[in-house]
Amino acid sequence: MLIVMKADATELQIEAVLRVIEELGFKPHPMPGANRTAIGITGNQGSVDPTHFETLPGVAEAIRVSKPYKLITLELRPEKTIVRVGDAAIGGDELAIIAGPCAIESRSQAFAVAEAVRRSGARFFRGGAYKPRTSPYAFQGLGEEGLKILAEIRETYGLKIVTEALDEAGVDLVERYADVIQIGARSMQNFSLLRRAGRSSLPVLLKRGLSATLDEWLLAAEYIMAEGNYQVVLCERGIRTFAQHTRNTLDLAAVPAVRRISHLPVIVDPSHGTGKNFMVTPLARAGVAVGADGLIIEVHEQPDHALCDGAQALTLEQYEQLVSDVRAIHEVIAPAAVS
């Protein structure tokens, strides 16, 4: 059920509707927009009777929702969501660039990369403190020590920190040290983790699972939003296919596909999406050209010595060239992508 308020509905009328929803035992999700406020309802088993709402003052419409998702939809919120992180944002006019190493390996490594990221004008720094590794014997990240290094980088360079949480306890720690909770591809359907992130006050960067359909991905975002956290950024990072010239097949059509259905911003990860250094920049250009709101890029000051994913990390020089390339494209296509 979706309640659309009239354009001239008052605050008091909106609050009255919220109260009725709560009295019925459901959870209201108000989404103020440029022209009108819509209110999603979750927590119901089966359908809700629209007559509860249709006659309330200020209500324009009560719409039954037949789709599996509600809160992520353009019906609920026709304008694109801008996820704000302090003075930075994802989903606005500016192209968001999130860059940094796969894993935080040491203070000196992290600072060397952060220095370059800052210089490039990017606003976000990425780096893993807890790494989900296929093998139990691979480097699993520095843990809380890594988070502390990230917090220092935030302090020193003013970069916003994006870092992954692998479980509920991990969210507690990320909340303490960072700015955006990353949920990785392998965790996209870790529903306990999604719910915990949904109760956080930090924005969530939700990567698409390796074999996730569009609906499964959007419903994972819906899990987060159903708990009350509406600051979700989607990230296309490649899917698993038969193709072997890349580590994953970057599915750029996911960007316009999401746009058609959802108000959430979408970014592209050409590093995991290809797994090969020489492909990252061309696919980053393509990601911006297709209309993504941003990029997340792996950069390392010495890719040959990286403890994880070295084959796909850019050198600092390559990264600078990438930023210059994608900014030029973003300028050219900005009006087209918006439309």
Next chain:
Amino acid sequence: MLIVMKADATELQIEAVLRVIEELGFKPHPMPGANRTAIGITGNQGSVDPTHFETLPGVAEAIRVSKPYKLITLELRPEKTIVRVGDAAIGGDELAIIAGPCAIESRSQAFAVAEAVRRSGARFFRGGAYKPRTSPYAFQGLGEEGLKILAEIRETYGLKIVTEALDEAGVDLVERYADVIQIGARSMQNFSLLRRAGRSSLPVLLKRGLSATLDEWLLAAEYIMAEGNYQVVLCERGIRTFAQHTRNTLDLAAVPAVRRISHLPVIVDPSHGTGKNFMVTPLARAGVAVGADGLIIEVHEQPDHALCDGAQALTLEQYEQLVSDVRAIHEVIAPAAVS
């Protein structure tokens, strides 16, 4: 590193080797076999020097392991592992049958199905109390109440209970009420969950992820074993492909593929593996013919009214026919499959 003891090595010699491994700061994993004991070593960064071990009394060989996994391998344990659950077993001569509803919906539903499962001679009962659902608005299981019903079924029918844990807290509860911890396809790379299951004294049924390669699946088992729990059963349940006549594509070649590499038992799930009622029995027959150690089957006393996965659940009658079919095949192929 893998230490192979001589056939006539004494208990004392084995203990001495374990002590040396621990003194080096590593973790030993002794695996007694029919002819000799092998000892896996984990916890090392980089390779271990074999000369530490080669001259110890009772040691036949110290083998460097170049593969990404150690503990799951036939090198470590040439005989198939038999996972014992009380007086029942998976991996032995008898075909293991695990049957029950997708979700525990009520005491009466669960008992009606359990009655039929018991009658069929199966030793294991499955049923979800915590359901990982794609949508946050779908039925999520009865939770602990469901586990209590399962414990009652164990009491009443003597069936061993197999049920899913979605997170670390869920493992605590499953340990309290059930016999085998199921880790679902969507959780196959939830590494925190794998580690927690690895510290449990209950056996673990590890489903293959929707897009997991053989190596990723085996390494997920390795995560569990690296924590000290060697009672792991692998379960092929279909992979995600372009094909649309089934919910998943059941990859039966995974059974001989696992056999080639690992001593762990493997079972097949033709219910999720096809998603269609009329295909479950043919594919169950195929699963046994290919050499699986068992089957896990969804049965419901009223599939049309099931709260989850009704389209693939068998009726009680269909289930009885299936058991009779697969037993006949198991008898015919038993010697072939062993070879």
Next chain:
Amino acid sequence: MLIVMKADATELQIEAVLRVIEELGFKPHPMPGANRTAIGITGNQGSVDPTHFETLPGVAEAIRVSKPYKLITLELRPEKTIVRVGDAAIGGDELAIIAGPCAIESRSQAFAVAEAVRRSGARFFRGGAYKPRTSPYAFQGLGEEGLKILAEIRETYGLKIVTEALDEAGVDLVERYADVIQIGARSMQNFSLLRRAGRSSLPVLLKRGLSATLDEWLLAAEYIMAEGNYQVVLCERGIRTFAQHTRNTLDLAAVPAVRRISHLPVIVDPSHGTGKNFMVTPLARAGVAVGADGLIIEVHEQPDHALCDGAQALTLEQYEQLVSDVRAIHEVIAPAAVS
């Protein structure tokens, strides 16, 4: 449009209906069955008016067909088609076994294998004279010389010859020397070739394409049948997926899926379906257990020296064991598979 004749319709009444169809400018496809004859109509653009037929003597029903296929369906012919090749058959009570080398390499190689195939009681011999090879520089088959060797084997051992045609000219040659035209996976949507095979009097073995959906595969069979050749055998040979432990992923669920829709017999190719010698026998067992009408198997007297696909060819001894295994399973499941 599908015309179903009454059970007691006379030959004359059937002929009258065929005449009306032809006079309307369409092509009739009569399919006599155990209880009644049905007549498919093709060649129409848009739908045909049923009133043309409903009042003709002997007509029970005129059914509009909304599915993309007509002639392959159980609506047209409720009984399974038995494809007869001289005194041998595919689709009847007996399990059909087609065995032989990937490619005919020499007279002595072909005869050595044929000898073993004959001894096993199989009725069909396979062997490629024209090989579709990924590389232009790989062995492309002996050509017509290979066909002549095949014709000699037919003469000597009484085996029916199954061999591939790559193009329309190839069908001419296969018609001259062999018994069944094989259309390979890479040619499944070579529509000119399908049409040419549809005008042949030989039966056609149609392999599923590497990425063919069920509908695409059935429609390829429909192409052949629409030209008037109703002797089509479908062959599941594995699909392309992300999995890397096999050359292809054998999709055994395709067998019950075809059964649900079509009267055509289906066989399984565990050799191409796995690409690995040690998997062929387990998957052959599974193919029979799932209900296939037969198997097509690659056998070589010296797999290590094979000019093509040696990794998947069975030795003569392995082949004998396979035949014994699958016969035992076929006996056990025969009644179940029929139902």
Next chain:
Amino acid sequence: MLIVMKADATELQIEAVLRVIEELGFKPHPMPGANRTAIGITGNQGSVDPTHFETLPGVAEAIRVSKPYKLITLELRPEKTIVRVGDAAIGGDELAIIAGPCAIESRSQAFAVAEAVRRSGARFFRGGAYKPRTSPYAFQGLGEEGLKILAEIRETYGLKIVTEALDEAGVDLVERYADVIQIGARSMQNFSLLRRAGRSSLPVLLKRGLSATLDEWLLAAEYIMAEGNYQVVLCERGIRTFAQHTRNTLDLAAVPAVRRISHLPVIVDPSHGTGKNFMVTPLARAGVAVGADGLIIEVHEQPDHALCDGAQALTLEQYEQLVSDVRAIHEVIAPAAVS
């Protein structure tokens, strides 16, 4: 084997090498480049002895080739191939745009679209006269009548005609009426057709197969080149995956992947690559941004009435906007893409 001539080798020296190759019974493939000529050798079984060539005057090196392909490689020809079609070209500085309807349906439809294509400044017109259709009952194209309309469009507008040949006889007809032979995705491994196209004097546009790996695609091009036709354009048109929000998954990483290995130009087909009207323009932008040499686009004057693939065809207005968008991106990235 690959013979690299010295930069200052004379015509006579090159001819002498060609003669030696022919005398050995092989086929020489001379590829003149900016700095030096290289000569590929095909037709050999097994490896060729380099000493035949190393001492010939003008020879710099004789290199054994271990890769499955030779003629498509950058080793043979380090500069990108520019495929010239009269005064137009694919692979040069200008972005090549090929546009037109899926199928030629009538003279008026084709002319309406051609008018718009001409106006946009594109140099190539596409349109199918022979359509490979999944169903035998779907519209199969106008045949030779369609080709005649295409020839008229060439005459009237000066556009170069790109049209598909489905079989060897089709190549004869395309040669009579058109400028570029298109080989469709379903025919990518129709080796008889590839060989026939390899003996044509027209350039060939080779679409990637639905489930073709990079190597299979490049080897299909090698089939054409091995016959002597070096004017091949590769076309990425989407692959088959589990994703269902598009008809195919456009694999843009294939563009840099080809560039790494081959001198052949690559274009992108965002129409088949997505199957959805609203995605064509964003993915066309992405295709140019990733560095493709051109685009092939479906345009229809009335997409709602199209006899084939209407869901993905652009209107004339949408097409004009697309051309303007991609030209702007091409200008920005041109130097980057070249590098």
